[in-house]
Amino acid sequence: MERQGATEHVSRTGRVITVTLNPAVDLFVSVKHLEPGTLHRVPTPLQHAGGKGLNVAKMLACLSVPTVATGFLGGRRGDWLHEALVSQGVESQFVRIANESRMNVKVIDDAGTLTELNSPAPAFTDEEWHLFDDTLRTLCGPNSWLALCGNLPAGCQSHWYRDIISWAKQSGIKTLLDASGVALELGIQACPDVIKPNQHELEQLTGSTLHNHEEVMRAAAQLVEAGVGLVVVSLGEEGLAAVTSSAALHVRVPSVPVVSSVGAGDTVVAGLLYGIFHQFSLYDTIRFAAAAGTAKVQKPGNMHPSKEDIETCLASTDIVDWGSQS
Numbered sequence: 001m002e003r004q005g006a007t008e009h010v011s012r013t014g015r016v017i018t019v020t021l022n023p024a025v026d027l028f029v030s031v032k033h034l035e036p037g038t039l040h041r042v043p044t045p046l047q048h049a050g051g052k053g054l055n056v057a058k059m060l061a062c063l064s065v066p067t068v069a070t071g072f073l074g075g076r077r078g079d080w081l082h083e084a085l086v087s088q089g090v091e092s093q094f095v096r097i098a099n100e101s102r103m104n105v106k107v108i109d110d111a112g113t114l115t116e117l118n119s120p121a122p123a124f125t126d127e128e129w130h131l132f133d134d135t136l137r138t139l140c141g142p143n144s145w146l147a148l149c150g151n152l153p154a155g156c157q158s159h160w161y162r163d164i165i166s167w168a169k170q171s172g173i174k175t176l177l178d179a180s181g182v183a184l185e186l187g188i189q190a191c192p193d194v195i196k197p198n199q200h201e202l203e204q205l206t207g208s209t210l211h212n213h214e215e216v217m218r219a220a221a222q223l224v225e226a227g228v229g230l231v232v233v234s235l236g237e238e239g240l241a242a243v244t245s246s247a248a249l250h251v252r253v254p255s256v257p258v259v260s261s262v263g264a265g266d267t268v269v270a271g272l273l274y275g276i277f278h279q280f281s282l283y284d285t286i287r288f289a290a291a292a293g294t295a296k297v298q299k300p301g302n303m304h305p306s307k308e309d310i311e312t313c314l315a316s317t318d319i320v321d322w323g324s325q326s
């Protein structure tokens with residue numbers, strides 16, 4: 001089969017703008033075994049900058065892709081998140097809000113079981129929202145890629161992703177949407193260039209349980225028919241599936257010890273944008289993205305892998321070609 005680019009007509013010069021409306025200080029706590037109702041004395045927790053778009057931005061900066069991160073930050077935690085991003089080479093252009101950014105607690109036990117305690121978004125005012133909306137539109141130039149990551153917080157209209165994707169299309173800006181539920185459903189109506197649901201999110205979207213890879217491919221193909229350019233479904237240890245109007249591919253990944261899966265999907269998103277930025281073929285883009293996810297799960301907290309870690313995993317990935325699903 002002829003190899004196509006991951007997406008068409010992308011200039012190498014564009015930068016990536018990641019949107020995270022609800023960033024978080026992620027606190028990782030290790031326990032031998034989590035026993036509700038008892039005292040746990042734990043090793044010093046790890047504290048990492050988190051929130052889906054922040055994780056994407058950190059990985060991209062490590063891969064030397066010019067990246068700007070925007071969204072809302074507030075209070076002391078907001079200051080800390082800004083500093084963490086800057087120190088990792090991300091241009092941080094967040095709108096400051098009066099309320100404190102959240103903290104999410106992740107508990108991982110010795111068996112690798114993850115328990116997540118994620119807080120709601122701090123409230124923001126209409127004025128803060130308008131400032132953000134203006135900032136975002138100013139940051140996006142022609143040929144840039146807009147990565148819309150995570151769910152929409154309370155106070156934000158559920159069709160905002162749809163509206164901003166429509167605006168981006170008219171402005172020559174490419175879009176990647178990584179969300180779930182209604183935000184994803186409505187966002188898809190504006191036909192983003194790329195979406196990256198996991199299997200559960202795809203099942204929610206289609207309203208049906210997907211029992212095997214064939215059903216995943218078919219469900220992804222329906223979204224392509226509805227107007228999405230590239231649908232990448234992350235499948236955990238089973239790698240990922242990627243469907244366009246002319247290709248249906250499954251990337252298989254090696255079996256590895258999982259230290260922390262937090263941010264694995266975000267690392268896949270960063271891997272996709274890396275391939276697109278360098279105008280890799282679709283094959284190479286999705287292989288790199290899958291390898292990035294697999295390299296990530298071997299890192300603690302939501303620490304991203306290095307390019308070398310990804311390249312090590314890349315050597316053990318392979319692709320199964322399902323042929324066109326259309």
Ligand SMILES: Nc1ncnc2c1ncn2[C@@H]1O[C@H](COP(=O)(O)OP(=O)(O)OP(=O)(O)O)[C@@H](O)[C@H]1O
Pocket residue numbers: 197198199233234235236237238239240253254255256258261262263264265266268289290291292293294297
């Ligand atoms: N157990 C595993 N072994 C090897 N690779 C894995 C494993 N789990 C995840 N991965 C890699 O990470 C990628 C993303 O994982 P997953 O499908 O769990 O993402 P996700 O559900 O979107 O993650 P999250 O929302 O937690 O960030 C997979 O496509 C795969 O490449």
Ligand SMILES: O=P(O)(O)OC[C@@]1(O)O[C@H](CO)[C@@H](O)[C@@H]1O
Pocket residue numbers: 022024026049050051052055104116118119150151262263264265266302
């Ligand atoms: O509460 P949300 O917005 O759904 O998810 C937030 C979050 O769990 O997602 C990232 C991993 O993808 C973490 O860094 C962060 O804490």
